[in-house]
Amino acid sequence: MKRSLAVAVAVLLVAGRTRAGTPDEEQILGPGRQPQVAVTADGGVAVAFVRDGNVVVSVSADRGRSFPAPVTALDAGGKAPGAARRGPRIACDAAGVLYVTAPYAVDPEELKARYPRPELWFTSSGDGGKTWAVFGAVKVTDAW
Numbered sequence: 001m002k003r004s005l006a007v008a009v010a011v012l013l014v015a016g017r018t019r020a021g022t023p024d025e026e027q028i029l030g031p032g033r034q035p036q037v038a039v040t041a042d043g044g045v046a047v048a049f050v051r052d053g054n055v056v057v058s059v060s061a062d063r064g065r066s067f068p069a070p071v072t073a074l075d076a077g078g079k080a081p082g083a084a085r086r087g088p089r090i091a092c093d094a095a096g097v098l099y100v101t102a103p104y105a106v107d108p109e110e111l112k113a114r115y116p117r118p119e120l121w122f123t124s125s126g127d128g129g130k131t132w133a134v135f136g137a138v139k140v141t142d143a144w
Contacts, residue, residue: 032049034082034088035047035048035087036089037090038091041094043063044061044128045063045067046058046059046092046098048102049070049082049087049088050080050082053081054074054076055076055100055102057070057098057100057129057132059098059129061128072132073088073125073129074102076121077106079106086118087102088100097124097125098125098129100123100125101121101122102120102121103118103119103121104118104121106119107119121134122135
């Protein structure tokens with residue numbers, strides 16, 4: 001059931017709609033790409049997606065009925081493409097800590113390549129997605 005809810009929420013978010021129905025809430029997530037959903041232990045719905053080349057997250061406290069304005073979780077300087085099957089991923093543990101990963105390249109020389117090799121970026125939030133701590137990048141190997 002949780003997975004079905006998560007998929008339905010992701011579809012609504014990509015379409016730019018929430019069930020709340022107010023004009024502001026309908027536009028909050030509209031231009032996002034590649035949404036990934038995690039359902040928290042208390043029934044919250046956290047959605048990570050790429051918008052304007054950065055990874056943002058919005059967390060609904062009312063089981064997906066409405067979503068606040070998204071917060072930048074990973075500032076990629078507008079370089080996170082959200083390419084096929086390479087968008088952000090989000091998870092939540094039993095304590096309510098949110099985790100987000102996303103692959104993207106930021107090195108200017110690497111970005112000149114036809115297929116830039118991304119680095120894997122990771123961050124977490126212990127306050128329900130209000131603030132995010134950037135720990136650094138993990139360089140993806142050539143074998144990947």
